[in-house]
Amino acid sequence: MLIGAHVSTAGGLRNAVDRGVELGCEAIQIFHQSPRAWRPTSYGPDDFEAFNEAFAASPLGSTVIHAVYLINTCSPDPEIRAKSLASLTHALRIGDAIGADGVVLHAGSRKQDPLDEAVARSGELVREALAESAGCPVLFENTAGTSGPLGRDFDELAMLVEAAGGGERIGLCIDCCHLFASGFDIVSPEALGGVVDDLDRTVGLDRLRCLHVNDSAVPQGANRDKHASVGKGEMGKQGIATFLSEPRFDGLPALLETPGPDRRGPDRAEVRLTKKLREQGLAARA
Numbered sequence: 001m002l003i004g005a006h007v008s009t010a011g012g013l014r015n016a017v018d019r020g021v022e023l024g025c026e027a028i029q030i031f032h033q034s035p036r037a038w039r040p041t042s043y044g045p046d047d048f049e050a051f052n053e054a055f056a057a058s059p060l061g062s063t064v065i066h067a068v069y070l071i072n073t074c075s076p077d078p079e080i081r082a083k084s085l086a087s088l089t090h091a092l093r094i095g096d097a098i099g100a101d102g103v104v105l106h107a108g109s110r111k112q113d114p115l116d117e118a119v120a121r122s123g124e125l126v127r128e129a130l131a132e133s134a135g136c137p138v139l140f141e142n143t144a145g146t147s148g149p150l151g152r153d154f155d156e157l158a159m160l161v162e163a164a165g166g167g168e169r170i171g172l173c174i175d176c177c178h179l180f181a182s183g184f185d186i187v188s189p190e191a192l193g194g195v196v197d198d199l200d201r202t203v204g205l206d207r208l209r210c211l212h213v214n215d216s217a218v219p220q221g222a223n224r225d226k227h228a229s230v231g232k233g234e235m236g237k238q239g240i241a242t243f244l245s246e247p248r249f250d251g252l253p254a255l256l257e258t259p260g261p262d263r264r265g266p267d268r269a270e271v272r273l274t275k276k277l278r279e280q281g282l283a284a285r286a
């Protein structure tokens with residue numbers, strides 16, 4: 001497992017590598033553009049070269065990109081659709097340029113639209129974005145359980161994967177906070193094991209390429225997306241240790257997206273604690 005965190009690209013793409021190293025990360029996640037604006041970044045070959053050189057010289061083993069929250073792959077609105085397609089394509093091309101292991105994507109909200117129609121629109125858009133980029137995968141992320149955003153359970157994730165063509169470039173990112181908030185019991189190894197069995201049956205574990213490691217500020221089944229720092233939420237140290245020590249998650253990038261001590265993201269101590277909780281989880285299972 002490659003434990004790391006979401007880091008800022010402020011001041012330039014390559015700065016994300018330095019920030020990851022400072023935090024003691026083994027993997028990093030970045031935004032390809034400001035997450036709350038449509039305006040794309042204008043990174044060029046020099047930015048990619050600087051990033052790739054810094055990454056190669058670092059102890060980091062994986063980079064993933066998080067797509068911006070404004071993207072809605074199932075929107076019937078032509079303007080939102082066009083902007084979503086452009087932004088996802090931009091993310092995938094940057095992913096290609098920096099050798100990212102995937103672009104993590106919240107599929108978007110279907111509002112009151114029928115599920116099958118929304119999924120079909122999502123699939124069409126994602127297939128177009130894949131066709132406009134070379135090889136970087138799209139990783140659908142599970143959502144926190146409200147009924148609008150697609151991806152609240154494994155059946156919906158399976159539908160999204162299939163609608164997007166079900167090829168090699170379609171994978172999943174599982175966020176433990178979202179699982180917990182949407183009602184899954186994942187705090188004990190036995191319960192989590194059953195959930196992972198279910199994921200394997202429904203979507204296939206070969207699709208799972210990335211983990212998000214966040215504690216939940218809301219109780220199990222609260223259906224709200226509110227991250228807490230590791231060990232400080234309702235999952236607690238026990239829940240996080242269980243998640244990190246699931247044997248079938250071995251080798252995956254596992255990224256913190258927590259508020260951190262001063263709400264500026266995880267710090268070095270939290271990355272260290274996360275590594276320690278994985279060791280404790282492994283020891284408890286042995």
Ligand SMILES: [Zn+2]
Nearest residue numbers: 141175212257
């Ligand atoms: Zn997440």
Ligand SMILES: [Zn+2]
Nearest residue numbers: 178225226227
């Ligand atoms: Zn979240």
